[in-house]
Amino acid sequence: ADEAARAAALDRQNSLTKPPGSLGRLEDLALFMAGWRATPRPRIGLAQALVFAGNHGICAQGVNPYPQAVTAQMVANFQAGGASINQLCRVNGADLSVVALDLDRPTADFTATAAMTGAETLAAMNRGAAAVDRDADVLILGEMGIGNSTIAAALAAALFGGEVADWVGPGTGSDAEGLRRKISAIERGLARHRGLTPMETLAALGGREQAAICGAVLAARAARIPVILDGFICTAAAAPLHAADPRLLDHCLIGHVSAEPGHRRLLAAMGRTAVLDFDMRLGEGSGAALALGILRAALECHNGMATFGEAGVSEG
C-alpha cells in the first residue's frame, strides 16, 4: 500500500467537520482505500463482483442434502438476475459476472485422491486471475458450489489444525447425520493428504472456485485493486495464500462474519476482523456486496465533507 497516500488521506480526515476519529471504522475504510488505490481521494468508479462456481467430488460422500445440479441451476439464476447477489450488486452498484468452472466435471473425491491435479489447480487460478477487470477500483469475490462448506472446513482444518468438528457447521441445511458424514469425510481427507505446502493443500482438498478465488486475489493485488472477500467459504478459499504469506491478503477486507460457526474461528486464526456481522450464511458474495455499500458510504464522507476551514466551523 502507498503509505504517503494513506497519510494524506488521514490528514484530510482530520480536517473534516467532525471530531477526529468520530466516523470510526468508516475512517479506517477510507484510509485502506487510499493506500491501495495510491491516492488521498480514492473513488469507486467500477466495482466488479465475481462469483466463481464449481462442483465437488466430495459430494459422493453424502456431505450435502442438495443435488449437485443445484450449482448449475443457481448459476442460471445468477444469469437471470434472480439471486440475492444480483439484488445486492444492483443496490450497491457492482457489475456482476459469474464464472462457471467445468460444472459438468466435478473435482475428484478427496477421500480417495487429490481433488485437483497441479495443472487443474493452476488452470482454475488462471481463470480467476483472467476474470479480474484491471480497471476496477474494488473487487467483490463470491462463490457457489454444492458441497463447498465441506471444502472450506477441510482447508481450514488442514491449514490451521484443531478438531475437524470445530470447523464444520450445517452449511446449506445439513442435519446431525449429515454433519457426521461431513466430519468423517474431512477426517479421511486430512489423513490421506498430510505434510503438504499451502498450495498443495489447495489442490488436494480445494476446488476450482477456491483456486479461482486465489487467482483473482493475486491478480487484484498486482493491479492494486482492493478486494472484499465474502464469508466462510471465500475466506477459507483464500486461506492457502494467508498460510503461504499473510501479507498476500493485506489488500483484502472480509465483508462479513458468517453464521457458519467455522468462520469466526477462521478469522481468529488469520488475525482478521470482518466489516459486518449480520448472521448471514448464504454465500454467492452476498456479505461482500453488502459491505460494498459501507465502503461507498465511507468514501462519500471522505470525499464529500467540508473541512473546518471550508465550512467556517470552529475547531474548539
Add this chain to the structure above:
Amino acid sequence: ADEAARAAALDRQNSLTKPPGSLGRLEDLALFMAGWRATPRPRIGLAQALVFAGNHGICAQGVNPYPQAVTAQMVANFQAGGASINQLCRVNGADLSVVALDLDRPTADFTATAAMTGAETLAAMNRGAAAVDRDADVLILGEMGIGNSTIAAALAAALFGGEVADWVGPGTGSDAEGLRRKISAIERGLARHRGLTPMETLAALGGREQAAICGAVLAARAARIPVILDGFICTAAAAPLHAADPRLLDHCLIGHVSAEPGHRRLLAAMGRTAVLDFDMRLGEGSGAALALGILRAALECHNGMATFGEAGVSEG
C-alpha cells in the same frame, strides 16, 4: 404492526432461492418493514431524514470544549451540504431536513432549574411531530447540539439509575477535567430533579432536540412509519418514551451502537440491539443514515429475488 403482513413476508422469504434464514438479519429487517408498513412487499419510496438542533444551558457548567456557536455553524454546514449526514443521506437516498430549535435561546441550566417548562417541552415535541412527512416509508432521526452528550447521560442516569460516571463519556472531545465537570453537573441535576415521571424528566434534564425527537417518534408511530434512531444521544432522547411504555419504540430500529460508552449500557437497559457497530460517535443521524443502506439492501433482496419455483431451482 400488521402481523398478517409480516407472516406473508415470512412466507415469501422462505420461498426465495436461498436456504431459509440464510440472509440472517436482512430477513428480520424485511419482516420488520412488512409489519409496520402493513404490506408483504414493503418498498422505500421516500426516506426522510430529520436532524434536530438545540442549545443547552448546561454548557454554563463547562461540560463541552466547543463554544455553543458551533451548533449554528454546523446547522449552516448541514444546509450547505458539507457535513457527514449530507453525504450519508445522498449515498443512501434519504431526503434531509434540518430543524434548528431556537438556537439563540438555549434551555435553562438544569443544575439550577428545569431545563424546559412543560410548555416549552410540548412546543418542541410539536415541532418534531410537525416535521414528519406522512408520506415517508422510513424516518431517520438525528441531532446536533453542543453539550448534548451531557443531556443524554443525564436522561439515561435519571431514567435507568446507576452511577453517573458509568453513563458519561468523552462526547465531542472532553478531557479528564471536562469529564469531571460533566459528572458533577449531572449529579447536581439529578439531585435537584427527583421523583419525576419520564416526561417530566425530559423537561427537567432534556433539551429541545430531545423533545422534538420524542414528538417525531410518536408522529411516525401514528403514521406507521418505521424509524431509525441514531446513536447514544438519539436513543437517550427517546428513552423517556421507553420509560413511559417500552412498546412506544417498537417501530424504531437503533441504527448503530456508538463508541460513546453510555450507549451500549443504555441499549442493554432498554433491551435493544443496534443494526451496526462501527465505533462511530459523530451524531447528526450518521449511524442511522448508514443503516438505511442496509435496510434498502434487505428490501432489494426481499422484493427482487426469484422464488425456487420461478427460477427452477431444486429445493433439496
